[in-house]
Amino acid sequence: MRRSMSSRALIRAAAVLAAATVLAALAAPACIVDWTDDCSHDLGYPGCKGAAAASAGTGAGGSTSTGMTGGGGSASMCTDASTCPPVPAGPCAALGTSACVHGKCTLTYTAGDAPSQKYGSCKQNLCAADGGFSTVNDAGNAFDDGNPCTPGTCANGVPLNTPMLGATCLFPSLVQGICEQNPDPTNPGSTLCAACDPASTTACSTTPGLLCIGGQCVPSHCNDTTTDNGETDLNCGGGLCLPCDTGQVCVQPRDCFSNVCTGGTCQAPSCTDNIQNGTETDVDCGGLCPQKCAATLKCLKPSDCTSGVCAPSSPDAGLVPDQCQAPTCTDGVKNGSETMVDCGNDGSDAGPACPPCATAM
Secondary structure, three states, X not given: OHHHHHHHHHHHHHHHHHHHHHHHHHHOOOOOOOOOOHHHHOOOOOOOOOHHHHOOOEOHHHEEEEEOEOHHHOEOEOOOHHHOOOOOOOOOHHHEEEEEEOOEEEEEEEOEEOOOOOOOOOEEEEEOOOOOEEEEEOOOOOOOOOOOOOOEEEEOOEEEEOOOOOOEEEOOOOOEEEXXXXXXXXXXXXXXXXXXXXXXXXXXXXXXXXXXEOOEEEEHHHHOOOOOOOOOEOOEOOOOOOXXXXXXXXXOHHHEOOOOEEOOEEOOOOOOOOOOOOOOOEOOEOOOXXXXXXXXXXXXXHXXXXXXXXXXXXXXXXXXXXXXXXXXXXXXXXXXXXXXXXXXXXXOOOOOOOOOOOOOO
């Protein structure tokens, strides 16, 4: 009888101990089982602080994951990526990924070149693994203006196109020429690839009787004291000599540097004469004209274009004129309907709708 009572006591004690253990487990605000990788087996209890759910570090591909925080600084709870906040707006947003990992929202960025880059700026925009944006000097991003006599270089992050007078150059036909001052008085200061060197006494020696004037081989009568041999004015016009300057006599447009002959007189270039002349980079636009050139028209620098983007139109950079480009959301310039560089849309233009701009903190 005494042995039977002892057994019952033991059974009751064991039952009480088991119940207490269960109640303690239910009350604990932590993981259910103390596994090494607790949080990968977490059943949703909020006290789990294991490495799998709380860590943030760098993974493959140079990306970094950081917990998206809400009120109180804790990571947002989630069931899938659609329940997490989107990647914040900004220049590196396209390299960011919002995901739900083990019930926690994470934000991952891949380090590398930023989507937005300005051609020929001697700069490179970068995105860091934490989503940070920065700009560094890049000598490989020099501006090529399409003129073989003004090659693009960078000096401490500043684009340069320095004239190389006297240097050899190539025409688009790949015939070799020499870099000389442009003889056109309506476009002073410019440099071009000329057929001959005026400083050389043998520049045109392959054809007897020709002289090198203004970088062109012309007959000797283009350098005398009389108007003869078809010239429309002294030593100019007629198709064999250099064209004539503004105010000189002409018969047809080709007799004039401006390509405008009115009333027998060469006219000065204007931005409304329907001719590409003077400093214009295309017909009546670019250069000193107030009218900027539209996309696909020729340019020498960004300021020639409505979009502010002038870039090579073919792989043969240096042999063909550059072209004005249509606005894009990655060209590194505020253009089109953008409210800031490559972001926002004010509805003023039919161009692309760019991503939203970052909100100032």
